[in-house]
Amino acid sequence: MDNDAAYKRLEAWREDAGSVAVLTDIDGVLAPIVPTPNMSEVSEELRGILRELGEKYLLVAGISGRKTEDARDLIGLDEVVYFGNHGFEILRDGEVEVVPEALPFYERVQELESRAKEELEPQGAFIEEKGITASIHYRNAPPEVGERSVEFVKAEGDRLGLRITVGRGVVEARPPIRADKGTAVRTLVEEYRPRKAMFIGDDTTDLDAFRELEKLREEGLLDEILRIGVESDEGPPEIVTEADLVIDGAENVPDVFRRLL
Numbered sequence: 001m002d003n004d005a006a007y008k009r010l011e012a013w014r015e016d017a018g019s020v021a022v023l024t025d026i027d028g029v030l031a032p033i034v035p036t037p038n039m040s041e042v043s044e045e046l047r048g049i050l051r052e053l054g055e056k057y058l059l060v061a062g063i064s065g066r067k068t069e070d071a072r073d074l075i076g077l078d079e080v081v082y083f084g085n086h087g088f089e090i091l092r093d094g095e096v097e098v099v100p101e102a103l104p105f106y107e108r109v110q111e112l113e114s115r116a117k118e119e120l121e122p123q124g125a126f127i128e129e130k131g132i133t134a135s136i137h138y139r140n141a142p143p144e145v146g147e148r149s150v151e152f153v154k155a156e157g158d159r160l161g162l163r164i165t166v167g168r169g170v171v172e173a174r175p176p177i178r179a180d181k182g183t184a185v186r187t188l189v190e191e192y193r194p195r196k197a198m199f200i201g202d203d204t205t206d207l208d209a210f211r212e213l214e215k216l217r218e219e220g221l222l223d224e225i226l227r228i229g230v231e232s233d234e235g236p237p238e239i240v241t242e243a244d245l246v247i248d249g250a251e252n253v254p255d256v257f258r259r260l261l
């Protein structure tokens, strides 16, 4: 599909808003990437458009790796459903729900978090309380604290049966089930039952959402899909090659949404 055909499809969906799900990443799509995540903002203009879409369309959802409440605070609209914390949590009508498959692990994540607080916080690590996942940050601590943090969290994760991942300056613990933007998209489609769905993303984790949309179409749960890639210098090449529609930078996102109104 070329960009013209994709725009035509988008505009045709206007007539069928009651069966369309508008799904989008947040950072780098709705909010431009800025040096520190707590400085991000969604413009008033875009917020107005999203509010209108939320009133008109079957579903508008923001899907983010951020803590779910942070995603909500960033967009700040009750008309939008929020899926956060790497696909582990959904927030609607003011309530955060953990996805059912992850719930049995909640107490174990909490146990790891409080053990990390006792052992690692006094040494200079920072424990971010995220609920169903735990993040232990050591970027601002001496290197040996980083090593000790990774070792400690890995050992505790083994003991408790949690999945451990090591990132840049952070070690994270999460339930050992698949949860990502793809599972978030599937959960929303199975629950809200749209016939058409789009997703806009700019980064590697958004490719899970693109690929899940394609699967849902193949399975017959969706009739039409649109995968919209926001091209940027830092994004992976697949965000362009796997997209039905490519837009140049987050500044052109409002134009895409406006075509739905």
Ligand SMILES: [Mg+2]
Binding pocket: 025, 026, 027, 028, 029, 201, 202, 203
């Ligand atoms: Mg993003």
